[in-house]
Amino acid sequence: MSRGVLATEKRGVRELGAEEKVGWDAVPQGVVLNSFDNILKENVSHVKPEDRDYSDFNSYTATVASWRVIKPVYNRDICIDCQNCWVWCPDTSIISRDKQMLGIDYDHCKGCGVCVEVCPTNPKSLLMFGEAQELEDALAMWPEKKKKAK
Amino acid sequence: MAKKFELNEVEVWDGNYATSQALRQAQVDVVAAYPITPSTPIVEGYGAYKANGYVDGEFVMVESEHGAMSGCVGAAAAGGRVATATSSQGFALMTEVLYQASGMRLPIVLCVVNRSLASPLNVRGDHSDMYLGRDSGWINIDAFNAQEAYDLPLCAFKIGEHLDVRLPVMVHQDGFTTSHKAQNVRPLQDEVAYKFVGDYVPVDDMLDFSRPVTHGAQTEEDWHFEHKAKQHKALMDSTKVIDEVFKKFKDLTGREYKRVETYYMDDAEVAIVALGSSVETATLAAKQLREEEGIKAGVVAPRVFRPFPYDLIRDALDKESLKAVCCMDKSAPGGAMGALFNEVSAAAYTTQSRPMITNYIYGLGGRDFSIDEAKRIFKEQKAHADAGHITTPIQQFSGVRGPKLGFFETKRGN
Numbered sequence: 001m002s003r004g005v006l007a008t009e010k011r012g013v014r015e016l017g018a019e020e021k022v023g024w025d026a027v028p029q030g031v032v033l034n035s036f037d038n039i040l041k042e043n044v045s046h047v048k049p050e051d052r053d054y055s056d057f058n059s060y061t062a063t064v065a066s067w068r069v070i071k072p073v074y075n076r077d078i079c080i081d082c083q084n085c086w087v088w089c090p091d092t093s094i095i096s097r098d099k100q101m102l103g104i105d106y107d108h109c110k111g112c113g114v115c116v117e118v119c120p121t122n123p124k125s126l127l128m129f130g131e132a133q134e135l136e137d138a139l140a141m142w143p144e145k146k147k148k149a150k
Numbered sequence: 151m152a153k154k155f156e157l158n159e160v161e162v163w164d165g166n167y168a169t170s171q172a173l174r175q176a177q178v179d180v181v182a183a184y185p186i187t188p189s190t191p192i193v194e195g196y197g198a199y200k201a202n203g204y205v206d207g208e209f210v211m212v213e214s215e216h217g218a219m220s221g222c223v224g225a226a227a228a229g230g231r232v233a234t235a236t237s238s239q240g241f242a243l244m245t246e247v248l249y250q251a252s253g254m255r256l257p258i259v260l261c262v263v264n265r266s267l268a269s270p271l272n273v274r275g276d277h278s279d280m281y282l283g284r285d286s287g288w289i290n291i292d293a294f295n296a297q298e299a300y301d302l303p304l305c306a307f308k309i310g311e312h313l314d315v316r317l318p319v320m321v322h323q324d325g326f327t328t329s330h331k332a333q334n335v336r337p338l339q340d341e342v343a344y345k346f347v348g349d350y351v352p353v354d355d356m357l358d359f360s361r362p363v364t365h366g367a368q369t370e371e372d373w374h375f376e377h378k379a380k381q382h383k384a385l386m387d388s389t390k391v392i393d394e395v396f397k398k399f400k401d402l403t404g405r406e407y408k409r410v411e412t413y414y415m416d417d418a419e420v421a422i423v424a425l426g427s428s429v430e431t432a433t434l435a436a437k438q439l440r441e442e443e444g445i446k447a448g449v450v451a452p453r454v455f456r457p458f459p460y461d462l463i464r465d466a467l468d469k470e471s472l473k474a475v476c477c478m479d480k481s482a483p484g485g486a487m488g489a490l491f492n493e494v495s496a497a498a499y500t501t502q503s504r505p506m507i508t509n510y511i512y513g514l515g516g517r518d519f520s521i522d523e524a525k526r527i528f529k530e531q532k533a534h535a536d537a538g539h540i541t542t543p544i545q546q547f548s549g550v551r552g553p554k555l556g557f558f559e560t561k562r563g564n
Contacts, residue, residue, distance in 0.1 A: 017372065021372065021373075022376070023376060024375075024376040024377075024379035024380045024383070025380065027373070027376045027377055027380055029255050029316060029353075029354075029380070029384075030253070030254045030255030030256070030316070030353075030354065030365070031253065031254065031365075031366070031367045031369060031377050032254075032255075032354040032363050032364070032365060032367075033363065033364040033367050034354075034361060034362070034363050035362040035363065035364065036361070036362060039360045039361060040359070040360045040361070040362070041360070043359060044359070044362060057364075
């Protein structure tokens with residue numbers, strides 16, 4: 001199954017909740033989670049997520065793909081790069097670079113369908129399919145443009 | 151740079167003003183507050199210092215006490231020294247966020263001017279709000295007069311912010327009895343007070359962009375218990391730092407605070423355990439009874455209510471001479487013995503002498519607690535001591551009109 005665009009060897013590599021269970025004496029004080037093991041020397045907002053050296057306590061390294069039963073499929077041929085899906089996705093799982101839509105982060109997408117709901121194209125550039133559906137097959141059964149009803 | 155405040159060696163301050171001066175001298179970064187009687191003058195005074203250039207920090211006016219404590223949590227997580235004040239219903243509205251602050255290990259100082267909880271609505275002093283917050287994971291320190299309402303917030307910053315503690319601290323004072331009663335207060339000069347409190351040392355502050363952190367994470371059954379256990383241990387272990395800070399404060403000012411204060415306890419046969427301004431009433435009663443009737447009365451007062459000083463209470467009560475102890479709870483007990491009775495009984499059960507212990511509910515909604523009533527209670531304890539068993543119901547009400555109220559009997563007398 002595809003993990004989506006820009007998957008790295010750090011992204012979504014562990015199931016959420018599969019961490020080593022340490023004792024009370026080893027948990028971080030105040031339930032504080034550090035996103036990086038090291039002290040950063042540059043402003044991390046200038047570094048793309050796929051280039052960041054996240055710690056195991058950042059959700060970037062965890063996957064919630066198993067929570068999903070349906071998934072959004074992205075059709076590049078119809079998309080107008082309006083960024084609506086990127087704005088509305090509640091889990092930062094729409095990947096866009098330089099205002100060009102690249103696709104879905106399937107390690108973190110939970111299949112809520114908001115991106116499909118807000119897509120303005122005709123037909124939509126994102127549609128929900130069963131989790132087991134191959135991406136190529138989904139794209140092959142994409143619907144035609146709908147005519148306006150008079 | 152904030153202006154220096156001219157202070158005399160002795161000032162005439164009420165408890166609220168004394169506390170507001172302590173907050174000013176600690177150079178708090180953020181005060182987020184919502185006014186409520188009788189604590190309003192604390193933040194009102196602080197706002198005036200801010201408006202007049204005596205404070206560099208920020209004052210945030212919020213829409214409620216829930217918002218006030220939420221603002222404090224945000225500012226503390228961001229990495230600032232933070233304080234606020236409240237009472238009663240406002241405290242109740244803050245309660246949800248109190249647990250967030252302690253779980254997140256944010257050393258906020260909350261000045262609580264104790265007032266009863268509705269219904270019926272009442273603005274006078276009792277300890278309902280203090281008791282409502284007692285399981286919230288905060289260190290609880292109690293000031294009995296205006297001087298202490300100045301001294302103890304200074305200590306509270308130093309205790310809570312200590313890197314071995316990192317817990318929020320409440321400093322309580324009695325509504326009106328302490329908060330609105332002008333008394334002589336000996337303040338420290340600004341630079342001396344600030345030097346005692348020290349610079350704030352941020353921990354996991356969100357404004358440190360070189361170490362991005364997540365605060366306020368969710369944990370379920372697989373992690374929650376460990377975090378609460380670690381938090382409880384930090385609270386229980388804070389006693390060491392509390393003792394150290396009280397010692398440093400004594401070295402600086404000559405004013406000595408202990409986690410448990412005792413008065414006339416060396417040879418006491420009967421004792422009252424109480425909190426707040428009633429401690430001074432009971433102490434006067436004990437002194438007079440000793441002089442007038444030769445009754446060996448003493449007083450025990452937990453200065454620190456949380457973490458509860460079981461060890462020092464045990465030591466204070468572990469005397470062969472001590473026969474009967476009355477725990478005074480200034481909060482409606484809601485279907486149980488009073489909290490002080492429960493805690494003190496647990497401590498006393500570990501002593502060799504195991505004195506008899508009774509419980510009085512008193513002073514609700516600001517009902518006056520007089521020296522004469524304290525004497526009557528001491529004498530009743532003396533009657534228990536002479537009889538060798540508790541001669542009244544274990545829980546009674548002091549100062550309420552109508553037929554006598556009493557609950558729960560001892561079996562040790564038969």
